[in-house]
Amino acid sequence: MASHRKPRRRPTAGGTARTAATIALASAATATGLDGTGHAEPQPTPGQVKAEVDRLYREAEVATEKYNGAREKAREAAQRLRDLQDQAARKQERLDTARDALGSAAAAHYRSGGLDPAVQLVLSDDPDRYLRNAAFAERAGDRQHWAVAGVRKRLREIEQLRGAAHVELTSLKSWRTELKTHKSTITGKLGSARRLLSRLTAEERARLGAAPRAARSTGARDGLAAPGPATSQAPDSRAAAAVSYAYRKLGSPYVWGATGPDAFDCSGLVQAAYRSAGVSLPRTTYSQIDAGRRVSRSELRPGDLVFFYAGISHVGIYVGDGRMIHAPNPSAPVRVAPLDEMPYAGATRVV
Incomplete structure (x- = not known):
């Protein structure tokens, strides 16, 4: 007896596609939270963004100080290389002059015929004159001997200078490579910070930046907006002049690697302030503390250098009343701030 059941239909390609689409939409709904149980990454709060941005700025500042140090070393290596090249060029000029003189003497000797002296004496029409000339020639030969020795000495000196120049050139290339590495680190950290801040609204960014503005206004209320009280308490005229310079630069932008006159990083501001007072300071925080x-x-006392973080990666100029002037980071200009704004590491009085 034949069966009356209908044959089972196989799903068509269109049915398969519809099923896959349904699964995909369901997955998307789950991923985006459409079903009420989303698993998307939570957005960081403004406070978390600020903490991460501050960390990136600190790491960028560490790299900035390393960049500043490498740039100084590169400049020193380049100067030494130029000095060696100048010395080698001067010695080469003297060597060429000595060689020309020896060449002229050799040519004259060749033109004299090179006859045996006894034969020249026999054939000479004036033996007395010949003997006088022979004695002169002997003395001239001594001078040529010393001239040859001088040429050899200059050759050795030039080779030594070229060897030293090669060493300096290798050093210069190494420092330039290090500069590129630190620059890449700095730009990467600052770029990440900018991207994080761009995720906040203008109002949130303004709120996060309110503390620095409050610190500046508090400084003004405390009478720290003018250098008078601070300079009068400075240990000497140089420190007073450095403090005055720092006050004049309030509001200047932070730019990594900058030493003024219109933009600064932290150690660049300190170096420029004391340079205005006739004092030469090293370029980096690591050197300035010593x-x-x-x-x-x-x-x-006002004018003292105050340092922060365990790695001595930040510096400011003390202006009294527990405050300093410093170049904080790209988010804030040169400003007055409390010492407690960062982990305090120590202080140095420039002498």
């Missing part, structure tokens, strides 16, 4: 006498926090 550029004077260490003082305790209780001994601080």
Whole structure:
């Protein structure tokens, strides 16, 4: 007896596609939270963004100080290389002159015929004159001997200078490679910070930047907007001049690697301030902390250099009343700020 059941229909390609689309939409709904149980990454709060941006700025500042140090080393290597090249060029000129003189003497000797002296004496119409000339020629030969020795000495000196120049050139290339590495690190960190900040609204960014503005206005209320009180308490005229310079630069933008006159990084501001007072300071925070006498926090006076973080990666100029002037980071200009704004590491009085 034949079966009356209908044959099972196989799904068509269109049915398969519709099923796949349904699954995909369901997955998308789950991923985007359309079903009420989304698993998307939570957006960071403005506070979390600020904490991450601050961390990136600190890491960029560490790289900036390393960049500044490498740039100084590269400049020094380049100067030494130029000096060696100049010395080699001067010695080469003297060598060429000595060679020309020896060449003229050799040519004259060749033109004299090179006869045996006894034969020349026999054939000479004036033996007395010949003997006088022979004695002169002997003395001239001694001078040529010393001239040859001088040429050899200059050749050795030039080779030594070229060897030293090669060493400096290798050093210069190494420092330039390090510069590129630090520059890449800095731009990467700052770029990440900018991208994070761009995710905030203008109002949120303004809120996060309110603390620095408050610090500046508090400084003005405390009478720190003018350098008078700070300079009068400075240990000497150089420190007073450095403090005055720092006050004049309030509001200047932070630019990594900059030493003024219109933009600064932290160590660049300190270097420029003391340069205006006739004092030459090293370029980096790591060197500036050893550029004077260490003082305790209780001994601080205006003009002292104050350092922050365990790695000594930030510096400011103390202006009294527990405050400093410093170049913070790309998010804020040169400003007055409390020492407690960052982890305090130590202080140096420039002497």
